[in-house]
Amino acid sequence: MVISRTELANYLSSFLKVDMYKDYCPNGLQVEGSMEIERIVTGVTASQRLIEEAIAHNAQAILVHHGYFWKGESPVVTGIKRTRIATLLEHNINLFGYHLPLDGHDELGNNVLLARQMGWTVSGTLADTIGLTGRVDGNETGFSLKRKLSETLDFDVLHIGEEQDDIETIAWCTGGAQDYLEQAIDAGVDAFVSGEISERTVHLAEESGVHYFCAGHHATERYGIQALGEHLAKRFGIDVQFIDLPIPV
Incomplete structure (x- = not known):
């Protein structure tokens, strides 16, 4: 076609x-x-x-x-x-x-699809951002959530926080959204996940007690574009090929 x-x-x-x-x-x-x-x-x-x-x-x-x-x-x-x-x-x-239209889409967006990959339940949006809030799937600790993120995303996730702490509530925004950590702190969640990290992010996480997981910009944003391509192939009958070219950040 x-x-x-x-x-x-x-x-x-x-x-x-x-x-x-x-x-x-x-x-x-x-x-x-x-x-x-x-x-x-x-x-x-x-x-x-x-x-x-x-x-x-x-x-x-x-x-x-x-x-x-x-x-x-x-x-x-x-x-x-x-x-x-x-x-x-x-x-x-x-x-x-x-860019942002693919992050925030309610069906094929990067944020919605990251939650689907991780089994998180979406409960709302994160303040005035395109980030989301919700709950993790089952019982998680800082250590187990880092391991699950790393395995799911095939990325060496960086975790700021105590490994043994329990994590129930979570906020996330894919890509370079590390500064949304402040909104996550205000929301009172246990943890925040994004794609990148800055020097200031470490201090905010440590001093607030909110766990921060740096899960890779590319790694957290591969799902939306792949799903969009699959949607177009099904709707229009055209040949669509997703090419994954991972990078270490």
Whole structure:
């Protein structure tokens, strides 16, 4: 089956509720390629490696969580940015990127799917963020939750807190949301999980007594884009291939 670039862009904009989010980057079509799309490659980040994978799979589109043109970055197209964009244009490949809309989606979002992977029960949202709150599955301690996260995500999770402490209530937000720890502290949960960690995060966790788990930016955000690709394949009958390119952060 084949879908047009315009039809795909319009569908994704509506399905992911793009207009609801004030983001740090454009959501939607970022680099224009072929009008007709038969094969899509999905991945977390639009790196040169992922572009080369798309070329190898003869894809007409790449769909990612982390695309280009971020707020505050240099607007000039030179160096690595030039190489990436030039490769896309040379091979007539469309690049679609969806950041916060894919984190916060209530069906295929990174936060919802992390909970599903871990067996957590969602009870609400975390203050004024796209993070979620809930309860863990069964009896957990700092040690057992670190082990379960590490095994589930295939990532060496960093834990700040006492291993023997019981953990029942939890908040989480995938990716670079370590500063949402303050909202988690205010929410009174036992633990907070995100993808990255900063020096200040350690002190906040230690002094507040709220456990912090750094579970990997890529590792916590691979599920949404993969599920979105599977959704598109089922709905439109097109060939979609998820390419996982793990990184150590």
